[in-house]
Amino acid sequence: MKNELKIYNSYTGQKEVFKPVHEGRVGMYVCGPTVYSDVHLGNCRSFASFDIVYRYLQYLGYKVRYVRNITDVGHLEGDADIGREDKISKKARLEEIEPMEIVQRYMNGFQEIMAVFNISPPNIEPRATGHILEQIEMVQAIIDNGLAYEQNGSVYFDTLKFAEKYGVYGKLSGRKIEDLMAESRDNLKNQDEKRHPSDFAIWIKAAPEHLMRWGSPWSVGFPGWHLECSVMSTKYLGETFDIHGGGADLKFPHHENEIAQNYGACGHAPANYWMHGNMLLMNGRKMSKSEGNSIMPGELFTGNSSLISKGYSPMVVRFFMLQTHYRSTLDLTDEALQAAEKGYRRLMEGNKALQQFDVASLKLATEGGDLDKEINSLIDLAFEDMSDDFNTPKALASLFELVTKVNSLKGGQLSFGEITATTLERLKKTFNDFIYDIFGLRDEDFDSSGNGVVDGLMQLILDMRQDARASKNWAASDKIRDALKELDIVVKDGKEGASWSKN
RNA sequence: GGUCGGUUGGCCGAGUGGCUAGGCAGAGGUCUGCAAAACCUCGUACAGCGGUUCGACUCCGCUACCGACCUCCA
Numbered sequence: 001m002k003n004e005l006k007i008y009n010s011y012t013g014q015k016e017v018f019k020p021v022h023e024g025r026v027g028m029y030v031c032g033p034t035v036y037s038d039v040h041l042g043n044c045r046s047f048a049s050f051d052i053v054y055r056y057l058q059y060l061g062y063k064v065r066y067v068r069n070i071t072d073v074g075h076l077e078g079d080a081d082i083g084r085e086d087k088i089s090k091k092a093r094l095e096e097i098e099p100m101e102i103v104q105r106y107m108n109g110f111q112e113i114m115a116v117f118n119i120s121p122p123n124i125e126p127r128a129t130g131h132i133l134e135q136i137e138m139v140q141a142i143i144d145n146g147l148a149y150e151q152n153g154s155v156y157f158d159t160l161k162f163a164e165k166y167g168v169y170g171k172l173s174g175r176k177i178e179d180l181m182a183e184s185r186d187n188l189k190n191q192d193e194k195r196h197p198s199d200f201a202i203w204i205k206a207a208p209e210h211l212m213r214w215g216s217p218w219s220v221g222f223p224g225w226h227l228e229c230s231v232m233s234t235k236y237l238g239e240t241f242d243i244h245g246g247g248a249d250l251k252f253p254h255h256e257n258e259i260a261q262n263y264g265a266c267g268h269a270p271a272n273y274w275m276h277g278n279m280l281l282m283n284g285r286k287m288s289k290s291e292g293n294s295i296m297p298g299e300l301f302t303g304n305s306s307l308i309s310k311g312y313s314p315m316v317v318r319f320f321m322l323q324t325h326y327r328s329t330l331d332l333t334d335e336a337l338q339a340a341e342k343g344y345r346r347l348m349e350g351n352k353a354l355q356q357f358d359v360a361s362l363k364l365a366t367e368g369g370d371l372d373k374e375i376n377s378l379i380d381l382a383f384e385d386m387s388d389d390f391n392t393p394k395a396l397a398s399l400f401e402l403v404t405k406v407n408s409l410k411g412g413q414l415s416f417g418e419i420t421a422t423t424l425e426r427l428k429k430t431f432n433d434f435i436y437d438i439f440g441l442r443d444e445d446f447d448s449s450g451n452g453v454v455d456g457l458m459q460l461i462l463d464m465r466q467d468a469r470a471s472k473n474w475a476a477s478d479k480i481r482d483a484l485k486e487l488d489i490v491v492k493d494g495k496e497g498a499s500w501s502k503n
Numbered sequence: 504g505g506u507c508g509g510u511u512g513g514c515c516g517a518g519u520g521g522c523u524a525g526g527c528a529g530a531g532g533u534c535u536g537c538a539a540a541a542c543c544u545c546g547u548a549c550a551g552c553g554g555u556u557c558g559a560c561u562c563c564g565c566u567a568c569c570g571a572c573c574u575c576c577a
Contacts, residue, residue, distance in 0.1 A: 030577090034575080040577090043576090044577085045577070046577035047577070049577090173506085175505095175573080247576075249577065252506095252573070276577095277577065278571090278577095286571070288575095288576060289576065320515090323525085324515085325516090328516080329509080333515075335528090337515095338528095339516095341527095342526075343525085347526095391517080393518095393525075393526095394525085398525085400525055400526065401525075408542060408543095413541085414542095472536075478536095478538085481538080481539085494541070495534090495541095501540090
């Protein structure tokens with residue numbers, strides 16, 4: 001373990017030192033997507049944030065079991081929670097195909113996009129429809145514990161009793177049960193099956209037209225909105241696990257009710273640390289499906305949207321997200337993306353240059369001086385910042401300062417004679433670790449052959465240009481440079497010869 | 504309406520009771536056959552009004568504006 005890891009716990013509202021339930025192991029559950037339409041970029045931000053958490057925990061040496069569900073039961077639509085079609089059934093009816101076909105299509109699409117963003121797949125990706133039995137069992141357990149009641153084939157969680165018994169309903173979202181009662185008074189008419197307005201359904205009797213339905217002791221129906229996460233986290237991570245994550249918009253009611261259900265079934269909260277990622281904004285407003293201001297990843301990559309001037313690659317977008325802390329909102333703008341594109345390239349080019357430094361053939365210091373010290377403190381700082389609630393923007397700032405050092409070493413403004421081999425090796429390793437393992441960035445070279453053909457060809461071309469330059473044949477050398485520029489390849493002349501990058 | 508959060512230089516975005524965030528853009532310079540890249544230097548920002556303090560962008564209060572949740576949402 002490099003540093004003491006601190007995590008901001010939404011449940012207590014404080015940054016806390018992370019202590020796993022089992023030494024060296026971490027159980028982490030993140031609420032996954034509802035697969036009734038294409039993922040939009042806001043979803044991606046959330047999963048990218050937790051990908052960093054997952055990656056960094058592993059980097060610190062923890063053995064992590066990461067569970068992220070797929071909600072394929074479909075959540076209810078409309079004002080009331082009874083008698084309405086769920087989203088997946090509705091879509092299925094519109095498209096005249098099986099609900100499971102819808103689920104499969106969008107689940108595939110989701111996983112493809114996750115892969116494009118280099119977001120690691122979880123260790124277990126359980127589906128709600130595959131855990132109907134367990135959900136029924138949990139409903140029964142909650143009833144047995146006296147915290148739920150049946151009404152006309154549906155089962156409701158008794159929030160008032162829960163509040164009396166444990167006194168924690170509303171703790172996560174900062175809500176009071178009296179407020180919940182007061183604000184629900186208006187739509188009381190829609191909720192006559194409930195004993196209390198803040199009660200919520202954990203099993204719902206299916207209306208005749210409802211397509212997704214399963215038998216249960218209470219009715220042919222389907223599980224309630226929040227039950228699957230309680231069930232699946234408990235099944236795969238145990239009754240008490242370490243980290244529960246999700247978007248900030250899930251705090252209430254989803255996570256609040258999840259906590260209630262776990263108390264109802266097990267007598268205690270499911271997770272020790274709750275983490276909430278903040279929203280991705282578009283034009284200052286939360287990007288959401290219902291607002292209609294969401295941009296699909298594909299549109300962002302191709303530039304096929306009126307909101308942006310050009311396409312941005314997946315890694316540029318990933319880098320863009322890293323520049324903001326996960327608990328802050330992130331406003332998506334074309335200008336910011338352009339800045340991120342340049343920044344991403346600077347970082348990656350810097351790393352490329354760094355990795356080409358050959359420790360064996362360089363004249364390095366035997367004893368480090370100020371520069372050596374400075375480099376080491378910047379590296380230390382980057383890790384400290386990551387360990388301070390996953391502060392990726394701060395860690396990036398240190399890396400960028402190191403990029404300047406690297407470029408100065410390359411350009412001769414700083415001397416290799418000022419740093420030791422140990423430090424240079426450490427710097428090289430740190431960059432690779434951060435960029436690839438922790439931040440999950442990828443090179444976006446266009447050499448898809450994977451065997452360096454393009455690199456080889458480019459080296460040949462640059463050699464030929466160098467020959468032309470040596471004989472002061474500027475016409476020939478400029479012709480090569482201009483022709484490459486047409487192909488979006490930029491030639492960069494340096495002290496140690498020319499290099500290139502794709503624009 | 505209730506609850507919570509935000510307001511940082513041209514843009515994005517960290518952070519802190521007194522000390523350089525970082526990226527992008529801009530200006531000047533070095534280097535270069537030219538250019539690009541790279542390097543160096545620069546702008547000296549923290550919504551407004553009060554208060555606490557030796558000192559506040561950072562703490563407290565008020566005001567303004569913005570947003571999130573309260574309904575499916577990452």
